[in-house]
Amino acid sequence: MDIGPYVLQLFSGLSRAMVLFLLSAGLSLIFGVMNILNFAHATLWLLSGYLTFSIFTFLSEQLGASPWLLLPAIVGATALMALIGFALERFLIRRTYERDLPEQLLLTFALVLIIGDLIKLVWGVENRRINLGVQPVEMFDTLINPYHFVIVGSGVAVAAGLWFFLHRTRLGKIVRAAVYNRNMVSALGIPIPLIYGLVFAAGVGLAGLAGGVFLPLLPMALGVDHDVIVQCFAVVVIGGFGSMLGTFVASIIVGVVYAFSILFWPDGALAMIFLIVIVVLIWRPWGLFGTELRF
């Protein structure tokens, strides 16, 4: 049996899963700690893609074209996005903590429109993509773009880094504690507003990283954020808000299910994903790895 197409789909699914993980990790962290569902998360991801493109193009003009310039471009974009995230929390999101849920959702919903149009304002309507000029590698009788390995590698690296941060560093443990019970953390004298700012910045920074990493594979275009954000919601719901392991597992489920559904039922691939979301929300609303206490 020719397993070529299946292997191709598997890699495609895994790299898609890694991008979803990078993106959804930030979303899950933000919701877990702050109870804010950031509708604008994918839009910020898109912004980062455009930023990475601009930095990459600028560096290429100054220093000569080279695929390795992608690295400083990604680092630069991620740092910039973290700063933007910090500013957003400090000046906008902070004002909605006392409010009801619908108003918080609407604030981030409005940001989707605002940031999306700002991207259009600054960069125009054309797609942006980077061609690294890397040759496809032959494996299992089919040609695979080796950049998939880079994505999968960076996804695993970030997952490991996040795990290390959350479980082995003091700040990480504070963040985990805040997911469980923020009032107690505050009562212990830890400045919750600062933690919120850092967590939001970190979440947006992760989205920024995802944007830069995905740039060579998929052209960044207006409107992509609308498709992606609902997939991120699917991942976070299936995995459980606030759980990194859940996000990781759910990303793989969503990514691989999507990639294989494309083979059998192209138009309905996303419908499959939403079916899974509905089943999870009905059977176990706090997700596969979420905590029932928070529900």
Next chain:
Amino acid sequence: MQPGWLARHGLTVPVAILMLVLFLLVPLLPGEYWTQVATEILILGLFAMSFNLLYGYMGQISFGHAAFFGVGAYASAMLFTRLKTAGGEIGMLDFFLSLAAGPPVAAVAALIVGFFCVRLTGIYFAMLSLAFGELLFYIVFSWYSFTKGDDGIQGLLPPSFFQDAVNFYYLTLAIVTLALLAMWRITESPFGYIMRTLRDNQRRAAFLGINVRLHMLINFVIAGGFAGLAGALWGPFSRSVNPGLLGWQESGIAVFMTLIGGAGSIVGPMLGSVIYTMLQAVVKMYTVYWPLTIGTIILLIVLFLPGGVLGLVEKRLKARRDGDAGNREA
């Protein structure tokens, strides 16, 4: 009038009467443009009012409400397509029959979706309603043989009497007014007050012996039915339907209108529809950056004006009345 009538009903009746009068006069304006705009305002306003049954009265935000708008539109469009002749004409009776198909089909969809959604509240309700909405969108989008998928359904030309913009407008106005009266009656009944209790304190409602899930489901179905009515009107108005009518961006329109006008009253979303649609028409004449504009407005309203325009006016009136009373006592 009984004392406290203003406190209980606020500005609803005066605003409703004012809007009805203005709506009746719209066709006097020159040209067809404003009549068309007003028809769109009415249909989307009905959609937004149906959303508000869930949001303002029951306290839950649904990001999948447009699915019922779209289902109503498609049900009506598909019956329309089967009833019309080969030449593309449709008889008057068949036309009304196709319109009548929208609400029941949407209500059945709302029954199925609502059965699952009412088991959750808050953010989980929002996410599940979004997931169902997107599921329905993708089903309509991908089931080409049944719904024509991305192509949409074209050629929804009303009978020649209603092809005239003014006639169709008055038909829409009549239907929407009747729907509004029905919704007003529902929200001012004991059922409506149970909704408010569910919004304010669901646990206490349960203590009082109210079957929370059943009542939420009934309200969900009613809201879905009215959204389906709006959808059924949309088809012949824009002469076509497309899968986008079911998506979360379309749901967002209802949310925006309700927020702008004010969720606290039955006519708030209609007022929001007036402001939103006219703003959109004007802004799009000057710039292509409409999302930026409406996004900023929503941002400012959420931060500074959460009760919407009606909420602001009621607050000012109340402050003035209380101020007067204070002066009189002194």
